[in-house]
Amino acid sequence: MNRITITIFGLMVLLGEACNAQSQSRKLLLALSKADHTLAIIDPATLKVMARVPVGEDPHEVIASTDGKTAYVSIYGGGALHEINVIDLLAQKPLKDVDTRPLYGPHGIEFANGKVWFSAEGSKAVGRYDPATGKLDWSMGTGQDRTHMLYVSADAKKIFTTNVHSGTVSILTSNGKPREDWSQTVIPVARGCEGFDVSPNGKQLWTAGSDDGSIAVIDVETEKLITTIDAKAVGANRLKFTPDGKMVFITSLSSGDLLIYDAQSQKERKRVKVGKGAAGILMVPDGSRAFVACSPDNYIAVIDLKTLEVTGHLEVGRSPDGLAWAEQR
8 A cells, every 4th residue: 555545545534533523413402491391402403302301390591511411400499499400411311400408599500610500599699519529519609689690701710690689790700729719799780680691702791681671781801880771671581692792682571572782883783573572592603593482482483693583483392491502522
């Protein structure tokens, strides 16, 4: 076998391995039905429900582990319950639940740095669960009312949370010491600020207030309020940046409107009627589509991110809300 033949053979082997690795990657859309108490596992290509797994009595948010093999569901109960459900996404079955006591009312949930982070609304705190040890290994109080939604930086050194009834945003920052000494900055925003997101470049945090419909824009580095936008997004529930950071989606649970803002100009670009009420938002990582849970309508609206139009509906159960993306490698 000459050198050219060996080179071609080697390239074929490498290409074959790459294709095989790609084929082994499986993407899943996860959607909660609050009324049916189920987690739907969906093929995002066909929008077909592959399985429904039972979860607790009041599921609100869901997140997947980095490897896409496990899902975690917060069981909220208006701040009174104390459970996180664990789902094996490969076997499509529930595993042993996590008891979050002494932290009550888990709601917002994130997976970062190998651990599960969650807000504990009933305890005015944020907690952390380590799947490796099966234990809660850290918590910190916010002292704020209705610590609700959550965002954790990839390095797990910053935690952002909205405090709905206090009308504030908390930014918790680790100083990196072994004992993880954390500090908190509390930023006043509008009462009812619940849904929020941090821009893909990590520079800004946007949050929308349900009471007055305003949007607060915060500089992440200085931890100060930059501006307030009179968006008239009354009933605002969730807010998400598109993957490229150019647009911001805001849902209204009271009107069923999806407001689309230009992130740079901070001007409304479009307002789309998606149903009687709009809640959870999930962006597909490739920037092709967004999914919006329309809880009162019992469906999920599919939005084309190029045309900004509704292209279809997906039924996963009654009162859909929490959405997540899982990629199994």
